[in-house]
Amino acid sequence: MQISIGLSKKTDVTAAMEEASAKVVNPSLLILLSSYEHLEKATQILSQKYAGVPMIGTSATTYEGSESSDKRMVLIGFGKDIVGDVGVIRKLSSAPMIDIPMMEEKIAKVQAGAENTVCLEFCTNDEERLVTTMNVALEHAGITVAGGTVFGAPEGASSKVMVNGTIYEDACAYALIKNLSGKIRTYSELIFKPMEGVKKHIATGVKLDTKELLTLDGRPAASVYCEDAGVSERELVGNVLTNPLGRVIGDQVFIASPYEIGRNGSLINYKRINANDTISVMELEDYEAVGAQTRANITQENTKISFVFSINCIYRHLLYTDRGYLNTFLGEMAKLGPHIGVVGGGEQLGKQHVNQTMVCVVFE
8 A cells, every 4th residue: 555654743833734744745535633733724734735635634642653742743645546535424412324325425436345445533522323323334335443532632622623624523534445455454452351350240220421330230330340449439530540341242342441430429431331231340461462462463464564553542541651661562563564543532443432442454
């Protein structure tokens, strides 16, 4: 796959865009990542410079090489060996289905294949509703959704995404990318396992609109968590970096991160938990070994890696930073091939919205 990556840390947005775009020539599709304060101006410049080129973007802390930065501008250009289109799902909080007919038209236009096409997305909110809605259009074509929740908007400000030069809130920006020169594969990395010596629980009380877990086995969720994890309620939120909740479905686990204790001992989470879900308190595995296995799988399954795009949860980012491992982790990811990553407030892959997970898209 033909891929070009432009970077800049210049503080002036015009100069940053000039530097980042210098390496991106004749793109078929563009992805813009910038600081929050640069997004609107960068969007204006980009849409004028590359008029008619499909593009999406958002604000993000980005990964490149062995460094992370919340001030870097990144411009990713896909070359002539892709077929691609972009679109928006609006009104995520109320009526996202209105934009699905247009998405279906774009899927037909791209002539997507199950092994060489991905739907890469950035969303602002209502992730469970988003993945359910998008899969109405994507599932029949065998296309996988991979993306992240926008993270890092200033306090009191709204997260934003960009599609073809227009900024949206309460929305998802997506790019359908079909690789004409190889396959596209998606991966997720989980560095937790159910705690040994504690039982699994049933979610007996939930409040879906606030992503609130009221009770486990008929008891206040916070009390059950604290007993299993061996912490006090005062320590609970800080303990989530190493002991989140897991929604267990067969041999699969999907992470949910509590961030607040609600009234009467409930847990308010970044991922929705449904009534009668099987829930386990999780414990941290050897994340260096897990990461090495993930990268070995990627290397084995992809004969020639052209580009890797990753979404790494903010809680993993904080964990690795606290433990002095982040730069090592990024350096190892860079060894796979050209790699750009973003920090997400949540991750989406296939039919699931998850927390504390890494999602990767690998382009041959």
